[in-house]
Amino acid sequence: MIIADRCRDAADASTAELSALAPCGRARRGDFDLTLPLTHGGTATVRLRYEIVGPENAPVLLAAGGISAGRHVIASSGFPEAGWWQSQAGSFRLPDFRLLSIDWIGADGLVDRPIDPADQAEAIARLLDYRGIDSIAGFIGASYGAMVGMHFAARYPERCCALLAISAAASAHPFASACRALQRQALTLGEAHGDPKSGVALARALAILTYRTRQEFAERFAEAPSVQGDRLRVPAEDYLDFQGARHCERMCAVAYRRLSESIDLHRIDPAGIGVPLTLVAVDQDGLVPGEDIRSLADQVAGSSFHLIHSRYGHDAFLKEDAEVGAIIATFLNSLELSK
Amino acid sequence: MIIADRCRDAADASTAELSALAPCGRARRGDFDLTLPLTHGGTATVRLRYEIVGPENAPVLLAAGGISAGRHVIASSGFPEAGWWQSQAGSFRLPDFRLLSIDWIGADGLVDRPIDPADQAEAIARLLDYRGIDSIAGFIGASYGAMVGMHFAARYPERCCALLAISAAASAHPFASACRALQRQALTLGEAHGDPKSGVALARALAILTYRTRQEFAERFAEAPSVQGDRLRVPAEDYLDFQGARHCERMCAVAYRRLSESIDLHRIDPAGIGVPLTLVAVDQDGLVPGEDIRSLADQVAGSSFHLIHSRYGHDAFLKEDAEVGAIIATFLNSLELSK
Structure with a gap:
């Protein structure tokens, strides 16, 4: 087409x-x-x-x-x-x-x-x-x-x-606004320590949780978490990390904050x-x-x-x-x- | 009694x-x-x-x-x-x-x-x-x-x-495990930059969102967000920040990570x-x-x-x-x- x-x-x-x-x-x-x-x-x-x-x-x-x-x-x-x-x-x-x-x-x-x-x-x-x-x-x-x-x-x-x-x-729904406010706090935490990309990655991963459903995660990530090194890693973490890292390449922390805020201003x-x-x-x-x-x-x-x-x-x-x-x-x- | x-x-x-x-x-x-x-x-x-x-x-x-x-x-x-x-x-x-x-x-x-x-x-x-x-x-x-x-x-x-x-x-449900994994990433972000308390506060605030419901937030935090300084602040943010700050006084990042992991190990x-x-x-x-x-x-x-x-x-x-x-x-x- x-x-x-x-x-x-x-x-x-x-x-x-x-x-x-x-x-x-x-x-x-x-x-x-x-x-x-x-x-x-x-x-x-x-x-x-x-x-x-x-x-x-x-x-x-x-x-x-x-x-x-x-x-x-x-x-x-x-x-x-x-x-x-x-x-x-x-x-x-x-x-x-x-x-x-x-x-x-x-x-x-x-x-x-x-x-x-x-x-x-x-x-x-x-x-x-x-x-x-x-x-x-x-x-x-x-x-x-x-x-x-x-x-x-x-x-x-x-x-x-x-x-x-x-x-x-x-x-915007007040609960969704609260979720986004904490995503913006993740941005702020990264920026405050000169590491805005880590903040963007975490904020995006958090956002993904709100975009998708419990049902999808249950179907895609049903395996048990595993201990890797001395830390636990859960099955969804690779996917969330990938989404976070990809977003860092597309959007800076300032842009992410202002567009996230904009949803809540609607x-x-x-x-x-x-x-x-x-x-x-x-x-x-x-x-x-x-x-x-x-x-x-x-x-x-x-x-x-x-x-x-x-x-x-x-x-x-x-x-x-x-x-x-x-x-x-x-x-x-x-x-x-x-x- | x-x-x-x-x-x-x-x-x-x-x-x-x-x-x-x-x-x-x-x-x-x-x-x-x-x-x-x-x-x-x-x-x-x-x-x-x-x-x-x-x-x-x-x-x-x-x-x-x-x-x-x-x-x-x-x-x-x-x-x-x-x-x-x-x-x-x-x-x-x-x-x-x-x-x-x-x-x-x-x-x-x-x-x-x-x-x-x-x-x-x-x-x-x-x-x-x-x-x-x-x-x-x-x-x-x-x-x-x-x-x-x-x-x-x-x-x-x-x-x-x-x-x-x-x-x-x-x-643990895979979606809940994913939520907790990102809370642990917030802990790690704080620790990585010598600011574990900020990580604990953010992780706890994120956890609160999973403990409560959309319905409660709709009832408690129905007002419109407001622009304060040049940043947006949503009505639930005072409550979430309070919960986060209080948790910092009770639990360090290491304890929080290990007990959070423990839920996912269940x-x-x-x-x-x-x-x-x-x-x-x-x-x-x-x-x-x-x-x-x-x-x-x-x-x-x-x-x-x-x-x-x-x-x-x-x-x-x-x-x-x-x-x-x-x-x-x-x-x-x-x-x-x-x-």
Whole structure:
């Protein structure tokens, strides 16, 4: 389902280089600087990095994932490495749509201030201005991306035809906020001793526990712990250490703290979401309880609500390919019906 | 329900001093050194600290709690500070029974080696020898104490008339083990940088999240997070920080690691539990799933199984006073019936 690019845009090519290749490119990256007023005070000058894939002039879908997801959603001939939502590459109907995404403001570690999800929504609006896109056909967000989508739909309803929001509620759950606060304390402990990477690795491993389920761990890591040297090592530890180490290479402690905080800053007035809303909850999600998403659905007239079941909990949007793909397909069909 | 002591034993009096006060004391502390063969290799010379409350010659109940619980279970006139199971002080029927408990082997940080719950059971047997107690009327254990109780009942069935085991299964759940492994990584991060107390505080705060429930946090910490200085602070953070700081004063990093590991080393053959067994599970316990305890009950002929409901999850044994007290009462009645 991935369309062929006739021109190959180099990864991380500058905006100028990309402009030189345009308009033949169907997958392109760009970046530009903008000054944003921040919800929690002051302004920040940030570099906004985006990627867009698909035919010129096709309606735009904006895709946004978790705090560790970036602008590279799916592979293309120009950027052939797998994207964070590669498993849904076939769902976005690229011949009919273009897929736009960003690296989150703050993901580069250069905004060491509280970042509200509304600030990300504002950045996306600036990107649409920059690219000359009046409105997007649909915003497909999961986890943090769904929170940002709600803010975008509340702030710019005229620029967004519909929102599909997966695994996010009107605000963070207090227990999930507590979990993230301790992840941030792990970041702080590492930083305090000049070892921020160890803090990032531990924080990420802790986060993984909240993304997945007890059931999955019981199935994957059933062996007995073993004494290695004179320390105990449990079966899940290799996996968690791997995830932690990999995250260190992607995200610095400052970026991780600010994006983690941003989830906890999320708070939306359901009445303010001014576009057709599709909500998806995962029954086993320990981070965003299904009842919180159902409650949001109950407060938004005309919204639709899907409850799916998954041993992957909060990560279901990355793992339950068929079920999530079917929901995206229904969402895209609804966009056409509303045309 | 707390009996009056006619002689006041000083807290932390030496064994010699306590002996001088005996036999009038109804609450006394003692300690002695013993050499234990460890399940996972080698031997350890440890100081075993115990407390016993109640009339001389009354049948003995052994009470054992979580890894942070020690020998001081309930207040007495000699040791008037509240004990860790003070809320159940009225349940142990001290006129009819004596209550015996220990500080866990390793809690003093002097055993920096893997400690199996079976090693604790062995230490308890040595304590009975030391005190001239042939057998105990009942072993009442909760959490780690229940695991130790299973090992004691498996190793010394002739020395234990019955076991009441609250919130423990035949082995640790892989997800709970993963949570504890990351708590131990927090300990290691602190130690690696010469700041073990910060590691202990973070590890304890992380553990608290596993002891309690999402529901309780939703009820207690519903306010929005706030930006303080330029960092976000969530409502639960004061509580978690307090718990972490308090734990630093009680337990060093070495002790915490070894007792935490010990939970993950727990693995019992249900067929080996050679005494009447009462099991208690908490439906909302995220650390020890109720189904795991029910499964253990299914494998032990003649065992009885109680499922209670509590917003306090794994900590229910410390919070659901009436329900837990009723179960203890039933258990004590069963001891009398079996006489």
